[in-house]
Amino acid sequence: MKSVLILLGVLLTLTAVCGGAVNGKGLFFPNPSADSYIQLTPLRPLNLEAFTLCMRLSVDPNVVDVEERETILFAYRTKDYDELNVWQEKGNISLYLRSSSQGAFCAVQLLSVFRTDLCVTWESSTGLTAFWVDGHRSTLQVYRQNHTVQSGGAVILGQDPDSFVGKFDEDQSFVGEISHVNMWDYVLTGDQIKNFSNGVWLGPKPNVLNWDTMQDKVNGNVLIVPKKYN
Numbered sequence: 001m002k003s004v005l006i007l008l009g010v011l012l013t014l015t016a017v018c019g020g021a022v023n024g025k026g027l028f029f030p031n032p033s034a035d036s037y038i039q040l041t042p043l044r045p046l047n048l049e050a051f052t053l054c055m056r057l058s059v060d061p062n063v064v065d066v067e068e069r070e071t072i073l074f075a076y077r078t079k080d081y082d083e084l085n086v087w088q089e090k091g092n093i094s095l096y097l098r099s100s101s102q103g104a105f106c107a108v109q110l111l112s113v114f115r116t117d118l119c120v121t122w123e124s125s126t127g128l129t130a131f132w133v134d135g136h137r138s139t140l141q142v143y144r145q146n147h148t149v150q151s152g153g154a155v156i157l158g159q160d161p162d163s164f165v166g167k168f169d170e171d172q173s174f175v176g177e178i179s180h181v182n183m184w185d186y187v188l189t190g191d192q193i194k195n196f197s198n199g200v201w202l203g204p205k206p207n208v209l210n211w212d213t214m215q216d217k218v219n220g221n222v223l224i225v226p227k228k229y230n
Contacts, residue, residue, distance in 0.1 A: 024212045026056075026179035026225030029158050032063055034170040036220030037158035040181070042208055045151035046076060046084070050123035051208070052188040053086070054132075054196050057118055059111045059176030064088065070172050072160040073118070074181070078153035079164050086120060093131055095120050097144045104143040106131035115177070117197040121187045124148060135197035137190060155209065157181065158222065177225060183209035 022038075029036055053074065064071045068090065076084040085096045088111055096103040104122075108131070119132035127145030131138040154161070157178055159168040182196075185208050192203040 022211060022214065022216050022224075024179075024230070025227055026177050026230060027157065027218075028177050028223040028225050029174050030221065030223065032170045032173050032175055033158075033220055034168045034173065036173070036222050037156050037168070038219075038222060039165065039217045040155040040157065040209060041215040041217075042155060042183075043206075043210055043214060044185070044208055046149055046153060046155070046208060047151040048149035048185055048208075049125070050121075050186050051149070052119060052121045052184045052186065052193070053209075054117065054119040054180065054182050054193070055178060056115055056180040057111055057176065057178050058113055058115045059088075059174075061110070061112055063175045065110045065112075072158075072172050072174055073178075075156040075160050076149075076153050077156065077161045077164060078150055081150075082160075083153050084149055085160065086118075093118065093120075093133075095122065095129060095131075095143070097122070097147055097149060104129045104131075104141045106133075106138045108133050108138075111176070117180075119188075119193050119196065121193075123187050132193050132197075135194040137193075158220075179225070179230065180211050181209055182206035182211050 027038060057073065070087055070089040072087055074086040081098045082096060082100055083098055087094045092105040092107050094103045094105045117134050122129045124147055127142040129141045129143040154165050158174045160172045161167060184206055188203065195202055
């Protein structure tokens, strides 16, 4: 029996660099870490003048919701810049585009053990930025008008890279479950985002990051969550 349990642990816990497709499954980061992450392969380069980024999250509040802790939710870094980062920090969900100091912020209830559907929308021409939590939109903000997100970077879940896929900080690592990370190179309508949160997706297929089909590379202690738990 002990050997069977060990084998299951090997199958479910990816303790080395492995490649494959997430195929709609979830990812569980059980502990703070400086080396556990997943690198996603986009369907197209992230050369963006607009985007909708959506994900489904639940966290260990005993770690993530500690006062003053910064927790990375999504990271896209090129060789020289933090090109696109989403954080939970100091009571906010925040978006940073090629900056670590000037961002767009939304004061929301902290993430919890229960799943939250989070989407962020942004478009360069107007700078209009919004945060969507479980289908509810925040007040619009103007952020990074006429900016362009540059291609050539790496999409990372679980860690904030301070260099290209490196220099991770355990105190900023993601601890919890993450799934349904999808991205479009335009702003979805409000009804489409609400459908995402309701689990009834009838809209256009994600054309930058598609959780059901994209390839991934996993490093460290990350558990694959079967679809039946979705």
